[in-house]
Structures are given as C-alpha cells and as structure tokens.
Amino acid sequence: MTRSGSPRFHSLKHDHDSCIDTAMEKAQAICIENNTRFTHLRKRVLELIWSSHKPVLAYDLLETLRNEKVNAQPPTVYRTLEFLLKHRLIHKIQSLRAYVGCDFPDQRHISQFLICNQCHQVVELDDPLIEQVISRQARKAGLEIVHQTVEILGLCPNCQTSWSQGEPADAIRNTH
Amino acid sequence: MTRSGSPRFHSLKHDHDSCIDTAMEKAQAICIENNTRFTHLRKRVLELIWSSHKPVLAYDLLETLRNEKVNAQPPTVYRTLEFLLKHRLIHKIQSLRAYVGCDFPDQRHISQFLICNQCHQVVELDDPLIEQVISRQARKAGLEIVHQTVEILGLCPNCQTSWSQGEPADAIRNTH
DNA sequence: CCAGTAATGTTATAATATATCATAACCGGA
C-alpha cells in the first residue's frame, strides 16, 4: 500500500508480518529524526496496533499489556497513544474511538479512512482530490483549516461477497 | 442557510430565534409524517440543541434538563438523542462527541461539517461535489458506502479576525 | 556522579454511554 498506488482492502488471511516490520523500521527512524525515544512500551504498543491490522481500542491494548506485564494502567496506554499520534505513527478513528497504524508516517499527508462495517478493516487513503475539494469548499465558507476528519463507513469487497468471511465485529461497534 | 445557498458561519450575536422556530416546525411535521410522537421531552431536547447553535454535549443537556425537571437520567438524554438522530433531526459530531441541529431534516442529504476550533460554531454543508468525490474514490477501493463522516476543523472568519470574539471554548475540547 | 529532563508508575476520578427492568402514557378497538 503506497501513497501513489491504489489502496486496497486486504484479502483475508493477508500475512502482514512485513507490514509490521516496515512500520517498525519507519517508526524507529522517525523517532531518531525527531530526537525522541522509541521505548519498549512505545514499540510494543505500536506493534500491537499493527498486529491487529484493524482499529484497536485503548482498553484492549491495556488488557493485552496486562497479560504481558503487570500493572499497566489507563494512563500508560493513553500516554503512549498520545506519543504515537503526535509523531504521526498512528491515527485515531473518531467514529470508532479506535487506533490504526499510519501507512506513510514519513510523508506529511491528509488522510481519509475507509472502514468496513463488518470486519472493521480500515484502509487509509491519501487522496489529494478529496483533500482539495474539501479544502476549497471549506475556504469558501471562510474556514482556515486545521484538520480534516474523513471516515467512510461501508462494506468492503470481502464482506460483500460472503456472510462468513470477514471475521465478526467483536468489541468494536459504531454509531451508524 | 439553505441547501442551494452558500452556507456561512453566523456573525456574532446572530439572533437565531427564527432558526429555532423553523426547526421546530419542521420537526413537528417530520414526526407526523413518520407517524411518531414529538413528545415534550423530545421537543425540549431539540430546542436546547438548537438554542445553543453550537454542538451540545449529552451531559450538558442532562444538566439543563435537571435544572428544569428533576430526575432526568443519562438514558433519558441518550434515548432522546437516539430518537432525534434516527429521524434525522440532529447530527452527531464524532470528533467532539456533541450534537447539532440538522439544517435540512426534510431533505435526504449527506452532510459535511465545518467546525470552528475556537468558538465551536458548526456549519453544516451538503456539498454534492465533496460527496461525489469521496464516493468515487471509496468505490475504487470496492467499498459499498453506508455513511460518510466528514468533519473539518479550523478557525472561522469571526475568530480569525479577533482574539476576544467568538466566545471561549468552554467545556468542549477536541482531539486535534 | 550529578542534575535536569523525559518516561513511566500509581491512585483517583471525570466524562461518555448502555443494559435492564419497572412504570406510565398513549392509542385503537370492543
């Protein structure tokens, strides 16, 4: 999944070990560049988010951490998420209150998210056309833009073709 | 603010009594059309949301109701909000966890929201260009769209020109 | 090694939202 390529929903059983590795290497590099520490905790949380390859809830991260390491508390997770957001290594999906790995943390970009209602897989777009149209219309109303939240909910190709495919929705629910 | 017109941020001290009246009349009509009841509670909550003319938090509504009427509880508010959402009389701003009145409840539409970071005024767009561009790009990835969340955060014209103008942000904060 | 900063630990609590069962209000037909 590259910036210029066509973003796609993953096929089922997509093996994303290489995605994770790539993400970790980029994260490492970004932390060095930003002169900040990629600690064990930060690395582990980012790995967990990438391992899921789906949006992850803060308290699910907390539970996982607790299974590995006693005494993680909510602030442990939220501070780490805050760090990862600040350095653009992850994004927050507002409509799900969940977090996903950023596909291109090394490039400044404005994201849009495609979210499958059923299997909850998320695809990150960096579509200049969407961004430009939104910017233009917002400026018409006089808005000086700070951030765009664009989250498109629907049914992904895998889930359109089957009822059993696309693992069940589990904990995550959404408001539409 | 009409569908075909140019949506605008309101000037300060905009007197929106007529907006509220119009909204209430439309709501009444829609409830009759949908064969459902526009009860005192539902009417009052919708009025409160419109009175603010800014996004309103659920627990602020609860507090207001309690000042008027003992014994309102969270479910009282959330059930009422659910009703108003279902009948498209209000929208939820995901990035603020807050609710705003819908400007054109009598027309099926796909909304985009312009949100001022400082005064928290919200403008609802129904921009076919934004909707179409998003739909096209999402379909390219194979997504069968169910809902679009488009929330553009920035600084509105009033707040760009002054520090004191645009009432302070109060309770509402956002994540960017 | 020391002092300053950054990161994490720890406790408490705030803010947002839902599940469940009980009661009341409304509505249509006998």
Next chain:
DNA sequence: TCCGGTTATGATATATTATAACATTACTGG
C-alpha cells in the same frame, strides 16, 4: 369507557473511554 398492546419514560446499575495529579524511575549530557 375500559382493555390490552405498544411506545415512551423512570430508575438503577454498570460499562466504556479518558484525564488529572503526584510519585518514582530511567535516561542524557556535562
């Protein structure tokens, strides 16, 4: 009008999401 079904609200409890505040530890540069 009363009855029974449905819709709406009351009431209690609890789940979920997020932050404040202060203590301790770990790292970093001199």
